Amino acid sequence: MNVNFHISPELGSLLVVLLPFAGFLYQLIAGKQARSGLIPSLAMLVSGLISVAFVFPAIWNKTPFSVELEWFTIGQYSLGFGLHLNNLSVLMQLVVCLIALPVHFYSKHYMKNDPGIHRYWTFLSLFCTAMLGLTIASNLFMMYVFWELIGFASYLLIGFWFDRPAAVQANKKAFIINRIGDLGFLLGIAAVFTTYGSLNLLDLFGPDGLVRGTSPLSEGWATFTGCCFLLAAMAKSAQFPLHVWLPDAMEGPTSVSSLIHAATMVAAGVFLLSSIFPIFNQTVLLLTAIIGCFTALIAALFALTQHDIKKILAFSTVSQLGYMIASIGMGAWDAAMLHLTTHAFFKCLLFLGAGAIIHELAHFKSNSGLNFDPQNIQFMGGLRRFMPKTFLLMTVAALALAGFPLTSGFLSKDAILVHSFQWAQQAGGGTLLIPLTLSVVSVLTAFYIGRMIIKVFMGRFHFQKETEQTPIQEATSGMLLPMGFLALGSLAIGFSLHPLSYHQAYILTGLSAATIATESSLIPIVLPIILTLSAAAGWWLGWYWYIRQRYPFSESNKWIAWSANQGYLNQAYERAITNSTLRLSTFTYWIDRNLVDGLVHLSVWFTRQLAFTSAWIDRYLVDGLVNTTAALAYQIGHLLRGVQNGRLQNYLGFAFTILLIGIVYLIFK
Amino acid sequence: MITLTHFLLVSAALFCIGMYAIIAKRNAIMILVGIEFIINAAILNLVAFSRYDRAEYGGQIFALFAIVLAAAAVAVGLAIILSVYRKHQTINPDKITDLRD
Numbered sequence: 050m051n052v053n054f055h056i057s058p059e060l061g062s063l064l065v066v067l068l069p070f071a072g073f074l075y076q077l078i079a080g081k082q083a084r085s086g087l088i089p090s091l092a093m094l095v096s097g098l099i100s101v102a103f104v105f106p107a108i109w110n111k112t113p114f115s116v117e118l119e120w121f122t123i124g125q126y127s128l129g130f131g132l133h134l135n136n137l138s139v140l141m142q143l144v145v146c147l148i149a150l151p152v153h154f155y156s157k158h159y160m161k162n163d164p165g166i167h168r169y170w171t172f173l174s175l176f177c178t179a180m181l182g183l184t185i186a187s188n189l190f191m192m193y194v195f196w197e198l199i200g201f202a203s204y205l206l207i208g209f210w211f212d213r214p215a216a217v218q219a220n221k222k223a224f225i226i227n228r229i230g231d232l233g234f235l236l237g238i239a240a241v242f243t244t245y246g247s248l249n250l251l252d253l254f255g256p257d258g259l260v261r262g263t264s265p266l267s268e269g270w271a272t273f274t275g276c277c278f279l280l281a282a283m284a285k286s287a288q289f290p291l292h293v294w295l296p297d298a299m300e301g302p303t304s305v306s307s308l309i310h311a312a313t314m315v316a317a318g319v320f321l322l323s324s325i326f327p328i329f330n331q332t333v334l335l336l337t338a339i340i341g342c343f344t345a346l347i348a349a350l351f352a353l354t355q356h357d358i359k360k361i362l363a364f365s366t367v368s369q370l371g372y373m374i375a376s377i378g379m380g381a382w383d384a385a386m387l388h389l390t391t392h393a394f395f396k397c398l399l400f401l402g403a404g405a406i407i408h409e410l411a412h413f414k415s416n417s418g419l420n421f422d423p424q425n426i427q428f429m430g431g432l433r434r435f436m437p438k439t440f441l442l443m444t445v446a447a448l449a450l451a452g453f454p455l456t457s458g459f460l461s462k463d464a465i466l467v468h469s470f471q472w473a474q475q476a477g478g479g480t481l482l483i484p485l486t487l488s489v490v491s492v493l494t495a496f497y498i499g500r501m502i503i504k505v506f507m508g509r510f511h512f513q514k515e516t517e518q519t520p521i522q523e524a525t526s527g528m529l530l531p532m533g534f535l536a537l538g539s540l541a542i543g544f545s546l547h548p549l550s551y552h553q554a555y556i557l558t559g560l561s562a563a564t565i566a567t568e569s570s571l572i573p574i575v576l577p578i579i580l581t582l583s584a585a586a587g588w589w590l591g592w593y594w595y596i597r598q599r600y601p602f603s604e605s606n607k608w609i610a611w612s613a614n615q616g617y618l619n620q621a622y623e624r625a626i627t628n629s630t631l632r633l634s635t636f637t638y639w640i641d642r643n644l645v646d647g648l649v650h651l652s653v654w655f656t657r658q659l660a661f662t663s664a665w666i667d668r669y670l671v672d673g674l675v676n677t678t679a680a681l682a683y684q685i686g687h688l689l690r691g692v693q694n695g696r697l698q699n700y701l702g703f704a705f706t707i708l709l710i711g712i713v714y715l716i717f718k
Numbered sequence: 719m720i721t722l723t724h725f726l727l728v729s730a731a732l733f734c735i736g737m738y739a740i741i742a743k744r745n746a747i748m749i750l751v752g753i754e755f756i757i758n759a760a761i762l763n764l765v766a767f768s769r770y771d772r773a774e775y776g777g778q779i780f781a782l783f784a785i786v787l788a789a790a791a792v793a794v795g796l797a798i799i800l801s802v803y804r805k806h807q808t809i810n811p812d813k814i815t816d817l818r819d
Contacts, residue, residue, distance in 0.1 A: 695818025698749075698811055702741045 058107035059114055059132050061099045065142060066181045068092040073174035086170040090153040097146040108139045115251040117187045131187035133250045141184040141320050148312040148393050149177050151531030155401050156304040158527035159408060176202035180313050188248040189238050196234060199317055200227040203309050207301040219297035226294040230284020237277030254327050275333030278325060286318030286370045289344040293619055295367055299359040303407060307400030311366050312393035319373045319389050323382040338378025342483045345371030349493040354612040357424045358403045361501050366396055376465045379472040384464040391457035394538035395449035401532050402443035405524035413521045419512060431510040435521040440506045442532045447502045449539040451495035451584045457539050463577045495584030499591035725766035732759035746799045746809040757788045
């Protein structure tokens with residue numbers, strides 16, 4: 050490479066967005082010919098390189114950059130389009146690039162031989178474009194455009210196997226729930242515009258922006274604005290009670306799940322809340338913290354008993370997103386972004402590993418002729434003998450998720466937890482519940498991910514005998530290499546020079562929400578030790594229960610069933626919303642059928658009767674009069690035409706008779 | 719003595735006979751004859767009333783003209799009957815109804 054070769058950060062960030070878009074266009078035009086996915090992968094690779102080499106170093110901890118051109122004007126207000134580059138946006142763009150890149154290469158092997166693979170690459174490129182565009186959008190309206198695009202692209206990807214009814218149901222569900230969030234976003238934009246008269250991110254949230262400068266119209270209005278954006282983030286980031294779409298979204302290809310439903314799309318909500326953080330007042334923040342905390346707890350409880358390996362990971366994602374949202378609610382959006390980044394790596398890795406296992410088990414299933422669900426962990430076990438590399442990589446990711454020291458998860462989770470305790474100390478009152486709940490969730494997380502690893506890789510394989518004829522293969526290197534890259538990203542050393550202290554994490558120092566209090570207590574020292582020990586205890590318990598066959602609960606246990614059925618939330622929604630909607634539509638259908646149509650039918654009947662009457666009148670009265678006249682004239686004419694018979698003698702006779710009568714009349718007058 | 723009334727009665731009788739012949743006969747020749755009757759009835763009236771014009775005898779002179787004209791009319795009538803016969807092969811007026819509608 051030429052030494053003088055240089056791309057300015059604004060052009061670079063634009064290229065990062067446009068290259069996947071070019072890939073998308075290429076896929077669209079080439080259609081079924083473009084099955085290799087080479088162009089989209091290359092585009093993503095170049096995007097990632099530009100982001101790493103030119104955009105991130107030029108902006109990170111240096112001057113932010115913002116440019117906006119006029120797009121269109123309505124009245125005296127004009128909307129612009131442009132770029133907004135600061136620490137937060139270039140970090141997010143980098144994370145998206147770094148996660149999307151291995152997923153692209155993994156997909157090349159994972160999706161090989163799928164008949165619709167050209168569609169897959171098209172949708173994936175569209176999704177990457179939307180996500181990357183969201184990160185550098187210069188105003189809220191542009192963000193909204195990309196936000197919608199993300200939702201649409203994920204709809205396409207979840208329903209990628211559209212011949213499966215479950216996938217179609219799932220993408221419909223995801224789309225509808227995301228629409229609820231979109232409504233919140235739109236209302237929020239309107240509220241912000243009403244208050245501040247601008248949508249530009251720099252104008253609003255810059256160092257001396259409008260949000261800090263002007264006081265809101267009223268406290269209630271500020272709360273409303275915040276709640277709107279919170280709703281948007283809740284739908285996109287799958288927060289209770291709008292989280293139901295995410296577990297169902299696992300119907301898409303696993304590589305898609307890893308990219309969208311673990312690392313990037315669901316992070317959009319967190320990113321949104323972080324970038325507009327100053328707009329929230331205390332009420333909204335507390336609400337955010339409570340929702341995040343509750344989501345983290347309930348999703349962790351659901352994850353405990355799931356049997357589908359992807360469902361476990363999906364609920365784990367929901368739970369970790371709850372962590373991030375709660376962290377934002379407690380003011381530590383920098384810690385949330387740190388957790389977002391670390392979580393992106395290890396959750397993506399977990400999903401890719403799960404994809405590799407499902408892929409190989411599906412091969413085993415078709416080779417051996419057995420009939421079982423390759424996603425169900427009941428049928429797994431002992432896979433470490435067949436897939437040692439996958440086992441190693443997934444264990445790294447699982448340890449990171451559980452928050453063991455030396456992993457990235459340890460840093461970010463501790464950052465959040467320590468901050469939450471300090472926040473609760475300052476806030477006082479019942480707020481202590483939140484850090485305590487988050488700590489419990491942390492232990493639960495360690496247990497369920499330990500359970501998953503143990504049930505999948507340890508013990509004895511369910512179909513041990515059959516493996517003698519048809520052994521299970523290790524994943525191909527094309528799949529293992531991207532996973533290895535992600536595993537590197539799951540280690541603490543990538544995020545902080547001091548692998549046990551989050552205070553040195555680059556991301557925290559770069560974002561510096563400046564809310565984390567100084568170390569004035571024992572919490573930052575004691576808490577990580579307690580959590581690590583309890584996480585280890587969770588893993589031991591998983592081993593003890595599942596490998597030593599000491600599982601104490603029966604399947605019919607009420608709590609186990611509650612958790613396995615995801616708290617019956619889907620059923621509750623089914624009953625409360627779907628059924629009531631159906632009933633409402635049945636009712637309106639009835640109204641339409643009987644009242645509206647009835648009215649129409651009545652007026653039709655009435656008009657018909659009127660028409661019949663007037664037809665009768667016309668036929669028998671009006672026409673009758675005319676016909677009578679005509680008939681009369683005809684009859685009279687007929688009566689007299691006999692006279693004109695052409696016989697001259699008769700004529701003369703008549704004439705003479707009349708003459709005679711005249712004469713007689715004259716005589717006897 | 720023969721009075722004017724007698725003349726008029728004869729004339730009326732002639733007229734009536736002629737009228738009957740015209741209306742009732744089935745032969746065009748007989749109708750022509752009926753016409754002659756009526757003309758002669760009129761001539762008889764002219765002659766009868768000419769007694770009141772002894773100076774000029776205008777009535778009798780007019781009667782002479784009328785006789786000449788009647789002869790000419792008969793000639794024309796016979797010619798018409800001849801051509802009608804050529805056309806219709808009959809001279810029964812009942813069967814010649816070209817004048818009807």
